[in-house]
Amino acid sequence: DTEVTQTPKHLVMGMTNKKSLKCEQHMGHRAMYWYKQKAKKPPELMFVYSYEKLSINESVPSRFSPECPNSSLLNLHLHALQPEDSALYLCASSQHGRASNQPQHFGDGTRLSIL
Amino acid sequence: TQLLEQSPQFLSIQEGENLTVYCNSSSVFSSLQWYRQEPGEGPVLLVTVVTGGEVKKLKRLTFQFGDARKDSSLHITAAQPGDTGLYLCAALETGSARQLTFGSGTQLTVLP
Numbered sequence A: 001d002t003e004v005t006q007t008p009k010h011l012v013m014g015m016t017n018k019k020s021l022k023c024e025q026h027m028g029h030r031a032m033y034w035y036k037q038k039a040k041k042p043p044e045l046m047f048v049y050s051y052e053k054l055s056i057n058e059s060v061p062s063r064f065s066p067e068c069p070n071s072s073l074l075n076l077h078l079h080a081l082q083p084e085d086s087a088l089y090l091c092a093s094s095q096h097g098r099a100s101n102q103p104q105h106f107g108d109g110t111r112l113s114i115l
Numbered sequence B: 001t002q003l004l005e006q007s008p009q010f011l012s013i014q015e016g017e018n019l020t021v022y023c024n025s026s027s028v029f030s031s032l033q034w035y036r037q038e039p040g041e042g043p044v045l046l047v048t049v050v051t052g053g054e055v056k057k058l059k060r061l062t063f064q065f066g067d068a069r070k071d072s073s074l075h076i077t078a079a080q081p082g083d084t085g086l087y088l089c090a091a092l093e094t095g096s097a098r099q100l101t102f103g104s105g106t107q108l109t110v111l112p
Helices: none
Strands: A004-007 A010-013 A018-025 A031-037 A044-050 A053-057 A064-070 A073-079 A087-094 A110-114 B005-007 B010-014 B019-024 B032-037 B044-049 B055-058 B061-065 B071-076 B085-092 B100-102 B106-111
Touching (some): A010 A018, A018 A031, A018 A087, A044 A073, B010 B019, B019 B106, B032 B071, B071 B085
Parallel strands (some): A010 A110, B010 B106
Antiparallel strands (some): A004 A018, A031 A044, A064 A073, B032 B044, B032 B085, B061 B071
């Protein structure tokens, strides 16, 4: 079982809907991430939060809006998505510090389908 | 941006065969990680290599970090159907943000 919990596991939504993806970790990690992954491709970084502050936004369209309410929670708000946004959305967390070999712990993702 | 190239991209083998996956870059890394991702799940860390020339073993999996810390390999002995999955190498970019760069991935299928 993963220590990073993502809900829902599956989500089907229309292009005019508003929905949110949720991610939770209780490992005391202070860095959290959102990735987008297409089938059989590597994850693509979307956002990085460090100490609850957005530190990286990889030119993601504004129809994706991240939120970090506290150090354990990370949300991704979705609005007016396009069919090409259908993918697996992965959340990850890691300890924050100077060491460069700290691994990222991934959740099992939310499989998103846009109709 | 540091670029990680993996080869092969796809690999389909019979149970019991051996295989090697490569991860190459022109950049030097302080460390490199290998992940395996099974269908319907997120990537799971297999190993982190830190020292040039380092070799780590995890049951039938052997990981090696190149002497110059620019490349790495993953060797699987006597592959089993349970080894099927997407294998990803990854390295942390330099800088203050903990940004992980993934390799292009190797999709391994082990047939019974």
